[in-house]
Amino acid sequence: AQTVTQSQPEMSVQEAETVTLSCTYDTSESDYYLFWYKQPPSRQMILVIRQEAYKQQNATENRFSVNFQKAAKSFSLKISDSQLGDAAMYFCAYNAGGTSYGKLTFGQGTILTVHP
Amino acid sequence: ETGVTQSPTHLIKTRGQQVTLRCSSQSGHNTVSWYQQALGQGPQFIFQYYREEENGRGNFPPRFSGLQFPNYSSELNVNALELDDSALYLCASSRGSQETQYFGPGTRLLVL
Numbered sequence A: 001a002q003t004v005t006q007s008q009p010e011m012s013v014q015e016a017e018t019v020t021l022s023c024t025y026d027t028s029e030s031d032y033y034l035f036w037y038k039q040p041p042s043r044q045m046i047l048v049i050r051q052e053a054y055k056q057q058n059a060t061e062n063r064f065s066v067n068f069q070k071a072a073k074s075f076s077l078k079i080s081d082s083q084l085g086d087a088a089m090y091f092c093a094y095n096a097g098g099t100s101y102g103k104l105t106f107g108q109g110t111i112l113t114v115h116p
Numbered sequence B: 001e002t003g004v005t006q007s008p009t010h011l012i013k014t015r016g017q018q019v020t021l022r023c024s025s026q027s028g029h030n031t032v033s034w035y036q037q038a039l040g041q042g043p044q045f046i047f048q049y050y051r052e053e054e055n056g057r058g059n060f061p062p063r064f065s066g067l068q069f070p071n072y073s074s075e076l077n078v079n080a081l082e083l084d085d086s087a088l089y090l091c092a093s094s095r096g097s098q099e100t101q102y103f104g105p106g107t108r109l110l111v112l
Helices: none
Strands: A003-005 A010-014 A019-021 A024-026 A032-039 A046-052 A064-069 A074-079 A088-096 A110-115 B005-007 B010-013 B019-024 B031-037 B044-050 B053-057 B064-068 B074-078 B087-094 B107-111
Touching (some): A019 A110, A024 A074, A032 A074, A046 A064, A046 A074, A074 A088, B010 B019, B019 B087, B019 B107, B031 B074, B044 B064, B074 B087
Parallel strands (some): A010 A110
Antiparallel strands (some): A003 A024, A019 A074, A032 A046, A064 A074, A088 A110, B005 B019, B019 B074, B031 B044, B044 B053, B064 B074
């Protein structure tokens, strides 16, 4: 079974600084997708970034970028120029590409606090 | 473009009762997935509906059931509620069964 591990229950960062959230996963599949979602206190899960395993290039979305290390099964999220609105719970998620349905497997989450 | 919506936002039930939660998918999406999120935990996959058929199921008992309608909206039904069913229930819609999932705001269920 696939598992996703986020080893940092909590992280904090100063506004305008950079922070990196860690995620590792375990799978025997070669075709899969990885995601970072954020969940603010309002509780709606918002997609931050997506990475296809077959792509060697790391995904970026404005201030958000990932470091995808397929051999190490590592998928970290870097947030640059942190803003107060980035404060949220961040979840790393995995989706096996070879199955007939899209089941997301989530990590336990990392609470990110942004200090002004 | 309207996003994923869920109703109700909050619900209180007693043990043994039945509950129905509703989800309207985003325009252009034909797939709905349901997740249960206990407090302080990551969401757990319940099941997915694709073109009105259950397309995959997580490790949840049969008292968790669902439906998808021709307009691709969906219902999650839970029978014989237990205290441990208290959680945030999230639905997510996508353009296909393997496409990126976009989440609704969730329904907070409290079972007393």
